[in-house]
């Protein structure tokens with residue numbers, strides 16, 4: 001199977017979103033092996049285990065190669081034309097019965113961002129539905145919201161030139177190998193490394209300081225640091241005076257975060273807090289904080305992240321060499337529809353989470369409620385690509401119930417996943433080697449063309465799928481370009497570039513020179529309502545939220561813990577998987593199984609050992625899973641961890657969808673109170 005070139009092809013790996021440079025060797029039309037490309041300026045020849053499994057993945061015998069239609073007697077193979085004809089007809093009938101907004105379009109993590117995301121947004125807009133849904137109800141948007149409310153932008157930390165690196169709620173050794181390599185490189189040049197995490201990660205082992213914090217207590221720690229920095233006058237007085245608003249209020253508020261309170265709340269000793277504050281300020285402005293997913297999944301996520309965003313702003317790290325670089329945009333043509341017009345159509349979730357408008361996101365969890373209740377209006381059909389929400393969205397039982405009740409669910413995937421099993425139509429998706437798109441490294445301000453190098457009959461790329469479906473609905477004007485090559489050239493037009501020009505630079509061209517301290521060039525340089533850095537936000541206040549990055553203690557700390565005495569964190573990355581992906585690839589998953597990781601002290605308390613089966617129950621649901629007892633000190637006592645993405649023990653059956661961060665609406669995926677008992 002497969003139609004391809006023989007010999008070597010140099011391209012980008014997209015088994016995760018890091019885009020390392022790879023050389024793929026083909027033999028007899030199949031990928032025979034994959035090695036790292038030394039020509040790639042970021043990955044420099046290094047690749048991880050997932051890249052080595054690209055051939056197993058792309059040529060997997062489990063891959064879907066024909067569209068499937070669900071019939072009373074099971075799956076029936078049909079042609080793409082028949083599938084698109086029937087899906088278009090069904091969309092028209094649903095929209096005429098329930099209104100344009102009754103169709104949702106869902107894009108998952110696997111197809112990436114930029115133009116793949118924009119195709120989905122564009123198709124939704126063509127249908128006149130505001131309901132573009134995505135993995136971003138669970139990913140990054142809390143961080144983006146937190147940062148942009150303070151700074152007006154999301155930074156790209158200049159790790160390589162930093163003298164102090166704080167890794168806060170992230171684990172790049174598992175989740176972003178090239179970034180971990182940069183951290184190690186900076187460390188070799190003398191950078192100090194600090195890790196703040198409830199779990200001892202790989203980089204925590206190499207860190208100068210490891211602060212083993214209680215889950216979701218990050219805001220208290222950040223405010224404790226702010227208090228230290230202000231009391232000791234370790235902040236950048238000129239930068240604060242010239243470019244920030246709300247300093248006096250922040251100072252006042254942070255004063256409540258005394259040593260004893262912070263130590264009790266976070267579990268981190270005061271000496272450690274002092275040490276971190278001192279090192280960070282000594283190294284500033286060449287100091288960065290790398291924030292991760294670990295900060296996003298709690299009930300105070302955005303405010304905790306706002307507090308963290310204030311730290312580097314206080315010490316003047318903004319847009320500095322070795323600090324928080326502010327990337328410039330490349331200035332392509334826009335595929336994405338005008339957001340103001342989308343908003344006017346009334347996306348689901350905005351009454352509850354109005355701040356989402358700032359990041360142009362909708363709320364997938366409230367979409368589940370709309371499907372089940374018909375309120376605020378019915379959603380009856382979903383067209384999905386590159387996602388597996390049955391394994392990745394909070395409260396999976398509700399997701400299954402909602403998807404099962406739809407009049408139309410279309411899933412585009414490489415495999416018949418748990419989500420695809422619920423669909424009316426399953427369409428074979430194209431892997432990243434089967435599409436052409438423009439990719440970016442915003443930290444280096446480079447862009448490159450990643451080209452299709454292999455093709456399977458019936459496995460359409462996303463662009464041709466959206467175009468084919470739009471044409472059947474009379475919406476061809478939204479997708480006028482015949483193929484991806486035409487789209488790519490149209491995108492590049494305003495920059496005076498063409499795909500042929502990009503082809504000459506396989507690992508990218510720089511679209512703008514790197515410049516620092518760009519804020520000095522303008523009077524109101526930051527993209528906040530005031531144009532300055534906002535320690536206090538009038539915008540959030542006007543929406544009914546706290547003006548300052550206020551801290552609220554997580555329920556498991558503040559409430560009586562007796563019924564659910566453990567706190568579950570879920571989804572710490574493992575290098576061999578990406579969310580629900582690759583558990584079906586033997587080379588990657590062999591010998592591995594889902595486990596609940598716990599400290600030896602907790603294992604003793606529960607009377608369990610490695611391999612014992614336990615039941616883990618939250619307020620929402622329960623699962624059975626085997627125990628893995630960790631080394632002492634690797635997981636904080638009282639805290640347990642379960643990875644997401646496993647069919648066999650789906651941790652998202654336990655995660656609630658109604659205990660959300662009030663600003664971003666992000667669900668509680670870390671800091672979930674649970675009880676554990678032997679089976």
Ligand SMILES: Nc1nc2c(c(=O)[nH]1)N[C@H]1C(S)=C(S)[C@@H](COP(=O)(O)OP(=O)(O)OC[C@H]3O[C@@H](n4cnc5c(=O)[nH]c(N)nc54)[C@H](O)[C@@H]3O)O[C@H]1N2
Pocket residue numbers: 016017109139140168169170171172174175176196197198199201213214215216217218291292293294295298569571572573574575576577578579670671
């Ligand atoms: N191999 C692999 N790589 C991936 C992915 C994947 O699934 N697999 N997913 C990709 C995606 S979409 C994303 S969003 C990124 C995420 O990448 P990261 O942001 O690096 O996320 P994690 O690896 O989950 O690391 C989160 C860390 O936060 C810690 N943590 C949990 N709760 C808390 C808390 O309350 N406070 C603090 N301070 N720390 C906490 C966890 O113990 C863990 O070490 O990874 C990307 N890369």
Ligand SMILES: Nc1nc2c(c(=O)[nH]1)N[C@H]1C(S)=C(S)[C@@H](COP(=O)(O)OP(=O)(O)OC[C@H]3O[C@@H](n4cnc5c(=O)[nH]c(N)nc54)[C@H](O)[C@@H]3O)O[C@H]1N2
Pocket residue numbers: 107108109110111135138139140293385386387388389391392393394412413414415417429430431432570571572578579580581644645651652655669
């Ligand atoms: N409990 C818990 N849940 C979490 C998280 C957590 O930390 N804890 N993290 C959350 C985060 S940060 C994220 S980003 C989400 C991700 O959640 P999802 O968006 O659901 O992403 P994946 O699980 O990677 O699902 C991708 C699906 O796309 C398919 N696929 C792969 N390549 C392609 C392609 O090129 N085209 C198409 N059409 N399909 C393809 C894969 O086979 C897979 O079934 O999960 C979230 N869920």
Ligand code: SF4
Pocket residue numbers: 013014015016017018019020046047048049050051176177178
């Ligand atoms: S980190 Fe691994 S999976 Fe991700 S792009 Fe690089 S080689 Fe591929």
Ligand SMILES: [Mo]
Pocket residue numbers: 109138139140
């Ligand atoms: Mo993510």
